[in-house]
Amino acid sequence: MPHSINLQKWSVAIIMLLTISCKKQPKSILFYTEETTKNSCFYGLNKLKNQLKKTKINLIETQQKNDAQLVINLNENIVKNDGYIINKTGTQTILTANNNRGIIYGLQDISEQITPNNNWKNITTKQTKSHYNFRAIKFNLPWFSYRKGKNLSLHYETCRDLKFWESFLDMMVENKFNVLSLWSLHPYIYMVQPKNFLNASPFTNKEFKEWQAFWKALFKMAKQRGIETYIVNWNIFVSEEFAQAYGAAEYSKDSGFWGEGETNESIEKYTKEIVTQTINEYPNLTGIGITLGERMGGMTSQMRKDWINRTIIAGIKEANREAKLFYRAPLSAGLSSEGTVSKSTEILTREALENIGLKNDVHLGFKFNWSHGHSSPKLSIVHGGILTDTYWKPKPKNYKGIYTVRNEDFFALRWAQPDFIRAFIGNNSQEYIDGTIIGSETYIPAKDYITKNEHRTWNYAFERQWLFYKTWGNLLYNKTTPDTYFENALKKKFSITETNKLLKAWKQASMNANRFASFHQGTWDATIYTEGFTTVGGKFIDINKFINHPVLDSSYVNIKDFVAGNYTKAHITPLKLAETTERESNEAINTAKFLKEKHPENKRLQIELNDIEAWGYFGLYFASKIRGGVALENYRTNNDKEQQKKAIQFLEFGLKQWWHYTNTLNRFNVDTMPHQFNPKFSFSELLNDVQNDILIAKE
Template sequence: MKQLLLLLITYVGFTSTAVAQRVHIQTPDTSPQTTYAANRLKKALQERRYTLTSPADYTIRLTLDAGKLGKEAYTLAPEGKTIRITGGDPAGLIYGCLSLAEDLRNGVSLPQIKAKSENPTLPFRAIKYDLPWDTYRHSYALDQHIETCRDVAYWERFLDMMVENRFNVLSLWNLHPYTFMIRPTNFPEATPFNENEMKEWQTLHRAIFRMARERGIDTYLVPFNIFVSPEFAKAHNVAMNNLEHHHFVDGDTSAIVRRYTRECVTQVLQEYPELTGFGLTLGEGMGGMTPQQREDWMKATIIEGMRQAGRKSKLIHRIPFSSTTGSLGVTSVETEKLTRKSIEAEGDLAFLEGPVWADLKYNWSHAHSTPKLVKVHGGKLYDTYFKPTPTKYKIVWTARNEDFFCLRWGVPEFIREHISTNNQPYLGGYILGSETYIPAKDYFTKTTQPVDWTYAFERQWLFYKLWGRLLYNPATPDAIFKAEFIRRYGPAGSTLLEASALAGKTPLRLASSYDFTWDFSLYSEGFMALQDKNVKYISVDRQISHPPLDPDYVSVADYVKTVSLGGSFAANKITPLVLADRLEQDCRKALSLVAPIKTAGNASLMYEVADVKAWANLGLYFAEKLRGAVALQTYRTTGGEINKQKAITHLEKALRNWDEVVAITRPIYHDMPLVHFSEQQGNTRAQNDKLRFHWAILRPEVAKDVEIARQAVK
């Protein structure tokens, strides 16, 4: 009863209007960053019915003090009728104003504001954004975002989200971005657009970079290499084998391609002074080249182009994932030594602002698995980049998400553990994002009722808020995230953070128990994985035989083999049955937390609750599937009709849980195009573009698990 009363009082604080009081905001200058900070604060004050005027009852004084505070740090200090917000730099001032604005939105009045201060734990907190024109992979699933991503209003909302969540880097990835940004002075034939079309592209890019700068967000352009525009290729008879821009091809290193690339880099930096820097990615379009040749190419083109731009810029150097001449290869100590030498040399270049950000993929393409580092792209990571501790560069981990695009996700304890596990002195930060999903057009939502979002990234607000705020300050309490639920949904939102955290462990546990490599090798949201060169449902047989990623997890096959021989496992080992019990415990609790929530008349809340229910039922399905897999493998190994019947029973229960997922999601989600289907073997591009994902579509495959058990023999 006391908890309910407290929630009601809190909710009244959210919804009641403030006592009409006059407020004046004093600013130290009129820079774009200060103006943005003050405007965000003004908006929050006006929403709370404060009057902005002078003289005033309250004064909010914005100041800068680089001597006392570091970069991006801030303090918020109430002093009687004055609240002083001090930033160590313009970004820190923005964060301080956003912190006060957050308190105001959460129902805290100016007299109730408490002193606080924050300092960034990690200096590099980035979003990986694959632009939908000239994409890494070609698919309708990516093409559908072009119109949205050409709208400046979309980018304003996206950048607002970034700064609210303390992301400070936007990295824009594209196979060959130059011809969408410039008409190369010496190669005008490379750009396919007329003057009006070129002006539209340039207006878009300038707006993105300008708005990012206003928000204290750095911007990096990350082109893949080696690519040229089809128009350039035809005009000069180069790279004619790759007019369609496939990413795994041999590189054309002819002199004219080298000159063209270098001049494009220089011209882009000169025409876009608000662009912060470039990124190097070594591999795609560089088949047939040794690691040394790839490094030499980057030095002669992008690095030299940056030097000739005549201004300072910054650099992301993606760690190469191939030690061979193939586009896909394996890691090696020799390649690590070569790469470290190159990065350290870049760190000494006067035209580059340090440190260089050395980027590695955390657990390949699926960081949402275990917080332990098991592998990087290409396989094993040695210690070359860490010992001795680097001084010219900082490591940044790319946390790729190729595992959930539709269902909302948020597990704060996982992110905190991820950061604490990897917060060594050489760590600079994280890059968060996908390569097979663009968070722009909402192609999921089926309801005709009004919802409180427009764009896809706004559906996943908790995902971005958790990662961004915790990368900035891992000590950010859950109360901050819980308060956001309550602000959005009132008392009904009070249990949603806990429910999300419990149900959201489902994809993490699947990815920890099922080993993977590149993008398509696992799609946790759909319980699909790469098999026979196609992405397929993970059958019970596949679950039995496939090894885990996390070394603490035990596969079904190894578990049954060990137990059948009378063996046992150490206490830290997570066996299939232990995993099943944990899944069931967490998912049933998540369902109990959302069961009382009434969603009638609030479609946005309905979707939040539905996604928790979907994840929870997927977790219960997974638990029963694991139990069924153990029983089935036990029957095949040692016999016993009771084991066969247990397998059938558990897999029938798993099917019922899957049916519950279908019942939840079929009315509210469209069948979804996925890039995972864009490389189905034997299909044309047109055929692949018609392929769709929904849990209902996979239902016959799930039912086959039951038949597999029924037809099993010892």
């Protein structure tokens, strides 16, 4: 009996120890996938594994499908649109997609669903697909760059660092961007050593191998993440070494992109060869992009088309594999390099595309509202003017349109306006439009040179604009993405509960950029820099220019026409615009101040709230300038002295708002920063220009 009691005690003890031991052991989720699917799962599974590990849950592969809690299927028979299906059968979650992107996005969705408490039971059934097939980022490279300046060259080391690209590509996946387009005047010289033009290369063998390793690693990382890569150039350019060795295209020495292009047999042979060689030597590179652009001055539209066909298109066709083509619509319909459009050029380009002879459909690119896509969500102009319907009627069979939504308008201030993006998608989702590219010509989101060092808690510039990328990418993928998705992202980042208020304030503040660029028409890059309130040559937009300048969006009427009575009831008048802008700007400022006071210890939140507050003061300045402009034009038209007094009062109030705007901006950012059209740009120094408006009104 004593022995049986002791045995009983020992049994209880062993069971207790095993129970305690089991509790210490991490739980496991078993997943199953076919051998042929593993490469498609690699990136997504690693991301999911890393998240689960944080709470000691292991994701383990099993060879027995029936044992798995997660089953991953790659099924080429379902619709190919980067979508995925999540089904639940008994204890199993089944993820099915057509391609590796769909698998990655599906695993990311599962990860997001279980994030709140890491409960596998939280996963719900879902079916989704991409709205746009082509969701791209335009990234201008700092080497052989389109423009020159410290604002571009200072990114050189960062952009050669693969750690930067790993981080940037991860951000793209997170936000469902699926195309990275890399832009340079002549990127090929960094990618291949042309076999028949050995003197064209500027690099030693060692240097070139380093470049080659860089590109191969970059394209491989992108492919693992389901991201397509395109190299895009302008024409006609060669390397400086080629120009010296072969006595051709000597303008390439200083990268001057404006003017007449040079064509001869050696340049054509060289161009064709490097395109073919690049496609052959980089199997993970998806495609080639071309621009019938700046260094093609002196050539007719027909000559430009023929040159492209003999060189780049021919080079693509001679490669030993298929490569996709991004064909930027002609930037000029005439002999110059300036932006112009014509129906005859559209007809010629359409014929060229329809007879191009490539296996894959071509993507035909247009700048949405020229260089200032963050203006109106409806299309008013492209590069050069207004298009006819030639490209779209009848329906094209082998090409689709891509809108490039450029941002030359805000770099220092953070922007996030999901309602603007939804409106853009709603206006531009015709069956012939396949997607969108977002990005800038004059700003590279690599090295952060704007934030003061003591306030920066992130590594790279694109991380400053994290909500910009999150709203654009996720809505381009799924246009029905609700605000709650972005509110949850804000909650995760800042650990606050007032995310509804925060997102509303961010929307209100960001709309000031869109309203200004809709009201004050911009064309090429320098015509407006919204957050700086400047125009060509970095000059401040004074009250006289402001009154007389045309609008971009025909929903608005400018000040001169408004005072003259040249508008209809359907127009948004300047005074109505000022009223809306002032109201929403004050609401944004008040929300930002409220949240600042409530969360004083949250340093990252303080910095981003500061931008909302700054945008608010920008809006108050904008509204005051509108009212001042209307009063001043009324005085000039009717010689009403009372209107002159009002104009001065409005502009004096505006001066105070610009002072608040500047001080708020400079709280966390450097006072002087390089800008493309002003190497020592300073918001503070513009105070004198703001004050000068008052003197103009007094004259």
